[in-house]
Amino acid sequence: MNDSTKVALVTGANRGLGLEIARQLARSGFRxxxxxxxxxDARRAALDFGEGGLVPLALDVTAPPSDLAARxxxxxxxxxVLVNNAGVYQAGGAPDGQGAGSVLEVDPExxxxxxxxxxxxxxALAQKLAPLLRASDDGRIVNVSSGMAQLAxxxxxxxxxxxxxxxxxxLTLQLHAALSPRVKVFAACPGWVRTDMGGPAAPKSVAEGADTPVWLATSPEPRSGGFYQERRLLSW
Ligand SMILES: NC(=O)c1ccc[n+]([C@@H]2O[C@H](COP(=O)([O-])OP(=O)(O)OC[C@H]3O[C@@H](n4cnc5c(N)ncnc54)[C@H](OP(=O)(O)O)[C@@H]3O)[C@@H](O)[C@H]2O)c1
Known part of the structure; x- marks a missing residue:
């Protein structure tokens, strides 16, 4: 093992954007x-890549093991780098935007x-992993968010x-307040991307959607505490 090789953790990386973010980071030299x-699923996704650099990790983000950081x-x-990518659109059967997904009808569960x-x-992952990220010379947290969260x-x-x-x-802003400048913290909107969540009509490929999260994980340019889409600041 080369000690100078940077290590990233990408959650929900067995398919969709997470898998592509993991692949792009591996290609740029991360383990x-x-x-x-x-x-x-983690093993299969790592094996299918075939280029090395991906290490499978069983991790349900709703129940991270207490010894995760120690392991x-x-x-x-x-x-x-921690990329909080794992996500669900509407858990528990709230089907779509209107009707059962709307504010007056959605099941609070x-x-x-x-x-x-x-x-x-x-x-939970930021709390557990902050000590490790703080020990890095260039620690970063990238939260994969959505333009659908824009307050306006x-x-x-x-x-x-x-x-x-x-x-x-x-959470991105609070972590930025707590961890910056030692650790940079970003939110990213990948755009509307062709994945299981985004569906086949989405205009962006997974490679295009992964671009901004990977840029935030690797580039010296972005400012900690920002919400980014297509490598540009987005208003909250
Ligand atoms: N696609 C878009 O257009 C779009 C737009 C804006 C933002 N985003 C965001 O981008 C991120 C990735 O989305 P995607 O489009 O790639 O979605 P996706 O294709 O549905 O993939 C979601 C991933 O999250 C994982 N996941 C769900 N619950 C989890 C849990 N409890 N623990 C660990 N992993 C879990 C899934 O694992 P399983 O295979 O086990 O279910 C899967 O790997 C999400 O945060 C999403 O909100 C997507």
Whole structure:
């Protein structure tokens, strides 16, 4: 193991944007812990890549193991980047934007379940992994958020998802206040991307969607505490 190799953890990386972010980071020289809820999914995704650099890690973000940081320290020696990518659109059967997904009809349990994955998972991981990230010379947290969280355009639909991503954006600012300048903290909107979540009509490929999160994980340019889309600042 080369001790100078940077280490990143990407959650929800067995498919979609997370897998592409993990692949791009591996290609740029990181050793990447490929997080997936099921161990077999993590193994398969790492094997399928075929270029090396991906290390499977069973990780349900709603129940991270208490010894996660100790294991990463023991097995990898360091952690430089955490990408909180794992996400659900509307957990617990809130089907779509209008109707059952809207603010007057959504089941509060669906909101709770969506918050668990999209906001409380990143909070728990940031708390557990902050000491490792602080020990890095260039520690970073990239929270994969959504333009659907922009406060000026919240509307009344997709309530579980929008509230969860607003919470993730708030977490981004609080982590920035707590950890910057030692650790940079960003929120990123990947745009509308062709994944299981985005659907086949989305205009962006996974490679295009992964671009800004990977740039935030690697470039010296972006400012900690910002919300970015297409490498540009987005208003909260
Ligand atoms: N696609 C878009 O247009 C779009 C737009 C804006 C923002 N985003 C955001 O981008 C991120 C990735 O989205 P995507 O489009 O790639 O979605 P996706 O194709 O549905 O993939 C979601 C990933 O999250 C994982 N995940 C869900 N719950 C998890 C948990 N409790 N623990 C660990 N992993 C979990 C899934 O794992 P399983 O396979 O086990 O279910 C899967 O790997 C999300 O945060 C999403 O909100 C996407």
């Amino acid at each position: 990447v812990l490929l997080g997936a809820r099921r161990e077999e 990463i320290r023991a097995e990898q020696g360091r952690l430089d 669906a909101v709770r379940a969506t918050l668990e994955v999209n906001a409380l998972g990143p909070l 355009h919240l509307g009344s639909d997709s309530t579980a998802y929008r509230i969860s991503k607003v919470a993730l954006n708030a």
